[in-house]
Amino acid sequence: NAGVMQNPRHLVRRRGQEARLRCSPMKGHSHVYWYRQLPEEGLKFMVYLQKENIIDESGMPKERFSAEFPKEGPSILRIQQVVRGDSAAYFCASSHDRGGDEKLFFGSGTQLSVL
């Protein structure tokens, strides 16, 4: 039973380009969460999605960032016109249900470097 899969592991972009980060949740999980870890900081919540729905995007920057979790395929975190401050590790987590007491399982993250 594969865990949460994220790709790519490392992504290098120049300023102004677009970054697309993918996350495939664990089998049977329909809830996906994206977190961002800036250098030497803890993880900060960005967005929580269920299939085809954004449930909570209170941690997402208002501009340039978007997320989706289509009916088929992985969840995508998209960053348009990247800037150096977007350089961070982006982690995806999934859970089976929402419930408040469901454990989250994290992927290995995507390290985004903006040149």
Place this chain on the structure above:
Amino acid sequence: GEDVEQSLFLSVREGDSSVINCTYTDSSSTYLYWYKQEPGAGLQLLTYIFSNMDMKQDQRLTVLLNKKDKHLSLRIADTQTGDSAIYFCAVTGGGNKLTFGTGTQLKVEL
């Protein structure tokens, strides 16, 4: 919003016990977690405790929860070099939006 704080560094000798501390502000937190992050890797869930418990033991790991003081600790017995990593405390209220501490860098010396 929720605030979770941890000390940044802890250094112990191999074989000693390590105690990593965490304080939080939201008394409605239902589940409290400890995650381990090794260099270049994702987060590994180590253990968790439900808010109506005071203590949970899992092999070398002991979690203590003081709800009155909003204090959580992780004790690692017989610390090994393989335990060197960053340890994150995380808490959740309703739903699964975790709030993480800044992490404690544990260094195990021979």
